[in-house]
Amino acid sequence: MMDGNLDPKSRRFAPKEVRKQQLIDATLEVISEKGVSGTTTSQVTSRAGLSAGLISLHFKTKDNLLRSTLEYLAVELAERWQEVQTDETLTSEEKLWGIISASFAPDICTHVKVRVWFAFFGEAEYRGFYREMVEKFDTERADAIADVLVELGQSPDEALGTVQTIEGIADGLWLSLMLYPDWIDIETCKIRVWNLLNKYFPDRFALSAQPDAVTS
Numbered sequence: 001m002m003d004g005n006l007d008p009k010s011r012r013f014a015p016k017e018v019r020k021q022q023l024i025d026a027t028l029e030v031i032s033e034k035g036v037s038g039t040t041t042s043q044v045t046s047r048a049g050l051s052a053g054l055i056s057l058h059f060k061t062k063d064n065l066l067r068s069t070l071e072y073l074a075v076e077l078a079e080r081w082q083e084v085q086t087d088e089t090l091t092s093e094e095k096l097w098g099i100i101s102a103s104f105a106p107d108i109c110t111h112v113k114v115r116v117w118f119a120f121f122g123e124a125e126y127r128g129f130y131r132e133m134v135e136k137f138d139t140e141r142a143d144a145i146a147d148v149l150v151e152l153g154q155s156p157d158e159a160l161g162t163v164q165t166i167e168g169i170a171d172g173l174w175l176s177l178m179l180y181p182d183w184i185d186i187e188t189c190k191i192r193v194w195n196l197l198n199k200y201f202p203d204r205f206a207l208s209a210q211p212d213a214v215t216s
Contacts, residue, residue, distance in 0.1 A: 032115040092151040
């Protein structure tokens with residue numbers, strides 16, 4: 001994930017925001033291998049090819065580095081689905097599919113990033129940390145999906161149940177991607193979600209159609 005074109009000297013003297021991103025990228029990689037509690041600042045700076053003092057300089061503490069790393073993931077995903085939500089040229093079907101499938105974009109749903117997500121909400125010590133940082137983003141996405149479901153004809157109560165089902169299946173597919181990468185891939189995950197939407201809206205998400213080709 002780090003820029004392999006930067007030699008060690010270039011990394012040390014890169015602009016502030018570049019160095020911060022290098023540290024976040026390195027943190028993602030280390031967490032994906034060691035878990036959150038097993039990640040140390042020395043491992044991060046070693047992976048980034050930067051001096052140990054730069055974490056103190058840019059983030060002050062390890063917790064702030066972890067917060068920034070989790071926030072980076074949350075904002076990255078939020079910006080992706082919000083771009084779909086605010087596109088007035090899209091139909092309700094296209095918005096629903098775009099918001100949901102953003103979680104399975106190739107640059108969002110990488111093996112490293114998925115392992116990091118599960119590391120944060122899988123470790124008891126950091127579960128509250130996760131909710132504090134990400135619950136707002138999760139709630140906003142759930143509300144956005146529910147709004148589109150209502151546009152498509154569901155009642156608010158029905159939409160709530162559908163959102164819970166969608167979120168549960170999406171999380172389960174992410175878990176399968178992490179545990180069984182030889183058994184399931186991103187495209188298969190998208191097909192599984194598409195098939196779920198067909199159960200709710202058979203005329204709008206036809207099984208004969210393909211994900212990413214929604215028609216009204």
